[in-house]
């Protein structure tokens with residue numbers, strides 16, 4: 001039995017990935033309970049407990065589409081993530097942060113938790129901020145020899161590209177990808193197949209960020225590599241029913257086939273795991289994270305991004321990969337907590 005701890009689960013938040021985070025939060029909270037720890041769970045967007053009578057986790061499932069910006073604006077008016085400031089952190093031993101996207105994943109909450117001087121799971125401020133910024137992380141990948149699709153970043157004042165900016169897209173050919181620089185869960189992302197789709201794609205990305213990225217489309221297989229501690233987990237291949245691994249394919253049962261370990265040669269497996277670990281390390285990630293790749297027809301593994309707070313439902317990718325390496329969901333949760341406590345003890 002692990003040492004009994006007082007664990008605070010943070011889930012929900014005010015990003016478009018709010019519902020996904022609540023689903024992760026429920027799974028983590030249940031595991032924390034089964035592990036024999038005492039449990040608190042709070043949604044920082046509302047400041048309210050997520051536990052009902054008898055400690056039951058209160059939250060609905062994930063809908064087919066993410067909450068729209070209007071409903072998120074209503075949630076933000078409730079005092080947003082600042083409500084965490086009022087929490088008495090001395091009452092807990094460790095914080096299990098399973099917020100996804102936005103201020104829960106971009107270093108903001110991590111800074112608040114640093115000030116609270118309590119250990120928390122996952123990456124710290126800098127790695128979280130870098131990983132959330134696809135442009136910044138891709139620059140580092142490129143500098144360190146991790147292949148990443150060619151891209152162009154536009155910082156926009158209005159949801160459209162100037163003729164000069166459009167000119168920069170000529171080298172991509174069709175299709176190409178338009179996405180918010182700091183999004184997640186494929187929200188605001190479009191594959192543009194022909195010129196008249198560009199306008200709508202830029203508008204969709206701009207809805208979530210004034211920094212819009214255009215990226216070369218990598219036709220081929222989709223793979224993801226989780227890292228736990230400093231060890232890459234078995235590779236997962238993702239085969240979505242749609243052209244890309246979009247929100248619906250991510251969160252609707254039966255819309256995606258997952259193969260773990262992915263059917264790759266030993267050399268390919270080693271290479272993509274090395275790249276996943278290297279991406280984790282150059283951003284300075286801690287605890288656990290997951291790196292997304294597309295394997296081009298040329299056999300090159302192109303790194304798309306690192307997710308510092310990947311999904312943690314029983315069906316999510318890191319839990320799947322951990323399971324393939326013999327680590328149950330509960331053991332995975334305990335390991336992530338242990339890594340947070342070790343980091344704290346190491347004084348970082």
Ligand SMILES: Nc1ncnc2c1ncn2[C@@H]1O[C@H](COP(=O)(O)OP(=O)(O)O)[C@@H](O)[C@H]1O
Pocket residue numbers: 149177179183184185186187189215216217218219222243244245246292294304305
């Ligand atoms: N350059 C690309 N080429 C091909 N598919 C892509 C590309 N970029 C994104 N995708 C598809 O969109 C999904 C989400 O993109 P990603 O960059 O990982 O952003 P998010 O943070 O939203 O997960 C990927 O899992 C993949 O299916």
Ligand SMILES: [Mg+2]
Pocket residue numbers: 185186292304305307
């Ligand atoms: Mg991704």
